[in-house]
Each structure stands twice: as structure tokens, then as C-alpha cells.
Amino acid sequence: MRTQVAIVGAGPAGLLLGQLLFKAGIDNVIVERQSGAHVLGRIRAGVLEQTTLDLLDQAGVGQRAHAEGLPHDGIELLFKGARHRIDLHALSGGKRVTVYGQTGVTRDLMETRAAEGLTTLYEARNVSLHDLDGASPRVRYERDGATQQIDCDFIIGCDGYHGVSHRSVPAQALQIYERVYPFGWLGVLADVPPVSHELIYANTDRGFALCSMRSTTRSRYYVQVSADDKLERWNDGLFWDELRRRLDPEARERLVTGPPLEMSIAPLRSFVAEPMRLGRLFLAGDAAHIVPPTGAKGLNLAASDVGVLYEALAEHYLGKSTAGIDGYSARCLRRVWKAERFSWWFTSLMHRFPETGEFGQKIQEAELDYLVQSRAAAASLAENYVGLPFDQH
Numbered sequence: 001m002r003t004q005v006a007i008v009g010a011g012p013a014g015l016l017l018g019q020l021l022f023k024a025g026i027d028n029v030i031v032e033r034q035s036g037a038h039v040l041g042r043i044r045a046g047v048l049e050q051t052t053l054d055l056l057d058q059a060g061v062g063q064r065a066h067a068e069g070l071p072h073d074g075i076e077l078l079f080k081g082a083r084h085r086i087d088l089h090a091l092s093g094g095k096r097v098t099v100y101g102q103t104g105v106t107r108d109l110m111e112t113r114a115a116e117g118l119t120t121l122y123e124a125r126n127v128s129l130h131d132l133d134g135a136s137p138r139v140r141y142e143r144d145g146a147t148q149q150i151d152c153d154f155i156i157g158c159d160g161y162h163g164v165s166h167r168s169v170p171a172q173a174l175q176i177y178e179r180v181y182p183f184g185w186l187g188v189l190a191d192v193p194p195v196s197h198e199l200i201y202a203n204t205d206r207g208f209a210l211c212s213m214r215s216t217t218r219s220r221y222y223v224q225v226s227a228d229d230k231l232e233r234w235n236d237g238l239f240w241d242e243l244r245r246r247l248d249p250e251a252r253e254r255l256v257t258g259p260p261l262e263m264s265i266a267p268l269r270s271f272v273a274e275p276m277r278l279g280r281l282f283l284a285g286d287a288a289h290i291v292p293p294t295g296a297k298g299l300n301l302a303a304s305d306v307g308v309l310y311e312a313l314a315e316h317y318l319g320k321s322t323a324g325i326d327g328y329s330a331r332c333l334r335r336v337w338k339a340e341r342f343s344w345w346f347t348s349l350m351h352r353f354p355e356t357g358e359f360g361q362k363i364q365e366a367e368l369d370y371l372v373q374s375r376a377a378a379a380s381l382a383e384n385y386v387g388l389p390f391d392q393h
């Protein structure tokens, strides 16, 4: 099989890129390790920046996100037992975020891709990348018991942190920066109305908690657990009790509980692989960088990589200039590192770190107090939370 652009991974990055390229008349094929049902069933991010919504619109798949997404103008910070609102809209010059689940984004993209008759090769095993430095790179995979090959102009690695793409680059050509946190998030998704109409980020002496949602009837809650905690140790009763203990009295009173639709533990990690382009392989989304989910940057960063890469490839194919693809890595990394910094900072501010003890807790509370008192400090949080402008130097 031959195509112009072979995309590895049908997560939000791969699907969005495929749709944008298709709209620009650029032929592409997606190779995905899992089944379509598995990809659709994954419960992950839920907060979209305006630039992500704009890209969904550009790809022609934004209608449902606009109709069903919940615009949010603020978040609440809970510390020392009281909640304080950060007015994102007022502090960021009129910007807001939209709560719309990654599952919805994936479904909208998958449905549109299927309706356009574009090729997505699900359940492709043992995907491997070849001739990344040559003029005609290749993707090989096994499917239906046979080894198959895609010849292409470019390979785009959108296959996440556990994928094959960044591992296909010789170690000496890739610089890895990584930090693993000593805790994870135990998450529950349940069909119960959210405790508050805005997200609550809680810093408590029992650890972090987040009250989030996917809709007005579906809530997503998290509590910080230690990195070596096991899901088998928890049940929904224990989870709701622990969450209640981390809330203020009013929220505790309002909390509606119910049977979980999903319960899982996600480890927290910061990770960047530099550069994001090697020969004819480009890395995008979680294949190139991971952020801890505090601040909801993962999906948005994946989308912004795709926006830059789509422009670069369109410029290459339609305008015959390589300036965009040559500048792709540097342009993305400027934004990536700012989001890495913000996610690391917000994680450090909100979580209980075993090694810093009571002193660490007091310092966090002082910083949170400063944040809610100082317009400048709150504006900095708001500006990063809603998403920094593109190409800010």
C-alpha cells in the first residue's frame, strides 16, 4: 500500500491529524494497535482549550463539542478547608475552557473518518518503522495473519508514550527528559451530577483531590494515592469516603455518589523527547511528551502539535516549501516546555509530597493564599490554564 502520510496511532492526535490532512487533500492512512471499540472505550481527558476547539472546527468535527460541551469561566481552589474561585474569564482577557470528554472527541473523529471512507487499520500488530532517514520510509505491521507494508513520504508517530515511534529513533539521536512523581490518581467516573458546576482542585493534608465532570449528569473524581497503591485495595465505598474527607463541608454535603462506570489508577509523569522530528519521522502528542494531568494540558498539547504539523505538511505539499516541517520541532517544543512547566508547577502546588512533610504543606498553603489574594499571581494561573497564545516567546 502507498500513501503520502502514514500515521501510527488512532488516539486524538492521529485521528485529528488524519482529518485535517484529508481536508487539505493529503492522502493518509492510520495504523492502530488496538480495536476501534478499545480506542473508543478509553476514559481520559476532559478539558479543551479554545485552540483545540478551533482545530476540531477546522477539521469539521466540532459541532457536538459546541452543542454538548460545557463552557467554564472559572475553577475553584480548595485549601485549608475553604474554596476560592479563580475567574479564568476575567483574568485571561475573556478566554474560557470547554468541558467535553476525550471519549467524545475520539468518537466524533472516528465517525467522521469512517463516513469519509478513510483507511484506518485497527488491530495492527508488531508495527515497525523503517528507513526514517531515506526518501521513502515504510511502516510494517501484521494483520489478519500476514505481514503488510505501507510506503509513504512521511511517518507521523502519534502512538503515545508506550508506542513504537520514539523507541524507533536511535538512542543517541533523542534526548529524553523525565520525572516520575511518587503518587498517582485514583479516578472514578459515575453517572451522578457534579458536586459543583466548576472544577474543584483540592489541596488537603490527606492529599490532592479533583472534582471534575464530563456533563451535567456524569462526574469524574480523583484522589491522590501513593505510586505503589493497588486498585484491588479500593472499592467504591472507600473511594467516596476518601473523597468526602478531602472536601469542604458544603461540597461534602452536596456530593452525590453512585456506582462507578470506571475506576482506575493513573501514574503521574513528566516526559519530553527532543527533537520531535528525525528525518521523515515526526512525533506528536504523547509520543513526544507527557504531562501530569493537573491543569489538563495533555490532550490540548497533542492537538496543538497536530495543528502545527498539519500546517507544515500542507505547506510542503501545496506550497512546496519545507520551512514548516523544518521548524516543526522547535516551534512545538517552545509550547511543550511551557505546558510542562505549568503542569509540573500546578502538580507541585496541589499534591502532598512524602519527602517535604508539614513544612511542604505550609509552603503550599502560603502560595495558594498568595494566589487567591494577588491578581497578578491568579492571572498567571488563568493565562496558562486557558492555554497560552501560540508562538509566545
Ligand SMILES: Cc1cc2nc3c(=O)[nH]c(=O)nc-3n(C[C@H](O)[C@H](O)[C@H](O)COP(=O)(O)OP(=O)(O)OC[C@H]3O[C@@H](n4cnc5c(N)ncnc54)[C@H](O)[C@@H]3O)c2cc1C
Pocket (backbone or CB within 6 Å): 008, 009, 010, 011, 012, 013, 014, 031, 032, 033, 034, 039, 043, 044, 045, 046, 047, 102, 124, 127, 158, 159, 160, 161, 162, 163, 164, 266, 284, 285, 286, 287, 293, 295, 296, 297, 298, 299, 300, 302
Ligand atoms: C489514564 C489517563 C488519564 C488521563 N487523564 C487526562 C486528563 O484528565 N487531562 C488531560 O489533559 N490529559 C489526560 N490524559 C492525557 C491525555 O489523555 C493524552 O495526552 C492524550 O490521549 C494524548 O493523545 P495522543 O493521541 O497523543 O495519544 P494516545 O491517546 O495515547 O493515543 C495513542 C494511540 O496509539 C496507539 N498505539 C500505541 N502503540 C502503538 C503501536 N505500537 N502501533 C500502533 N498504534 C499504537 C494506542 O492504542 C492509542 O490509540 C490522560 C492519560 C491517561 C493514560
